[in-house]
Amino acid sequence: MMTGNSRLSAWRQFREEYDPNTGIEGILQEFAKIETLPRYIDYYTPKEWPNVFDIVYEGYICQSGLTLILTATMHELGFINSDNLHFEAISNFETGKDGLVLRQDDLYYNFLPGEAVDANYVKENSAVFQKFIITSDKLYS
Numbered sequence: 001m002m003t004g005n006s007r008l009s010a011w012r013q014f015r016e017e018y019d020p021n022t023g024i025e026g027i028l029q030e031f032a033k034i035e036t037l038p039r040y041i042d043y044y045t046p047k048e049w050p051n052v053f054d055i056v057y058e059g060y061i062c063q064s065g066l067t068l069i070l071t072a073t074m075h076e077l078g079f080i081n082s083d084n085l086h087f088e089a090i091s092n093f094e095t096g097k098d099g100l101v102l103r104q105d106d107l108y109y110n111f112l113p114g115e116a117v118d119a120n121y122v123k124e125n126s127a128v129f130q131k132f133i134i135t136s137d138k139l140y141s
Contacts, residue, residue, distance in 0.1 A: 002059075004056075004057035004058060004059070005057070007056045007057060007059065008053065008056050008057055011056050011069070011073075014030065014073075015073060015076055015077065018077055020077065020078070024074065024079045024116070027070070027073055027074060027077065027079070028070075028109070028113075028114045028115060028116065029114050031066065031069075031070050031073075031110070031113070031114070032113035032114030032115075034061060034066060035061075036061055036062055036063050036065075036066055036097065037059070037060075037061050037062050038062060039062045039063070039064070039098065039099065040058075040060040040061075040062045040064075040065060041055070041060055041062055041064040041065050041068075041099075041100075043064045043087075043089040043098075043099055043100050043129075043130075044089065044129075044130060046087075046132050046134050046138070049064075049068065049138070051138075051139060051140055051141055052068055052069050052072040052139050052140060053140070055068055055069055056069060062099060063092075063097045063098065063099025063100065063110070064089075064099040064100040066110060067087070067099065067100040067101055067102055067109070067110040068100065068139060070102065070109060070110050071085060071087075071102050071109070071139060072139045072140070074102075074109070075136055075139065080104060080136070082104075082136075083135050083136045083137075084133050084134075084135060084136075085102065085133065085134050085135070085136055085138075085139070086102070086103040086104065086131070086132070086133055087100045087101065087102055087103065087131070087132045087133075087134070088100070088101050088103055088108075088122075088128050088129075088130070088131050088132075089128070089129040089130045089131075089132070090111070090122070090126040090127065090128050090129060091126055091127045091129065092111060092125065092126050093125045093126055093127075094111075094112060094125050094126075095112070095113075098129075101122070103119075106118055106119050107119075108121075108122045111125075111126070
């Protein structure tokens with residue numbers, strides 16, 4: 001079982017050693033290997049979301065927690081260039097999980113493990129509960 005410090009070290013090592021030539025697909029494939037746990041984070045209250053370091057340290061690896069960590073990783077590695085991040089709280093009919101997904105342009109991340117899917121796919125395979133826009137600094141503070 002990993003400790004909080006070992007999870008933080010593993011995440012830092014992944015970001016430091018990531019080859020940008022792999023593209024975003026490499027990030028998605030690595031995150032697809034992570035098994036999500038039951039819901040820890042209340043996705044209806046973005047002001048109460050823990051920062052990504054606390055999520056990793058405490059092991060809050062639910063659907064929403066994993067989406068926030070994935071978003072921070074994509075942001076840090078330059079795959080997200082906007083300071084405004086768009087999230088949707090959804091019920092996913094494909095996976096049976098509820099939680100946050102990231103929407104960037106017309107693609108959704110962490111809807112299906114290891115994939116980016118388009119808006120029509122999300123619309124046909126989920127119920128959207130709520131939409132949020134947060135600034136990228138909220139991920140880290």
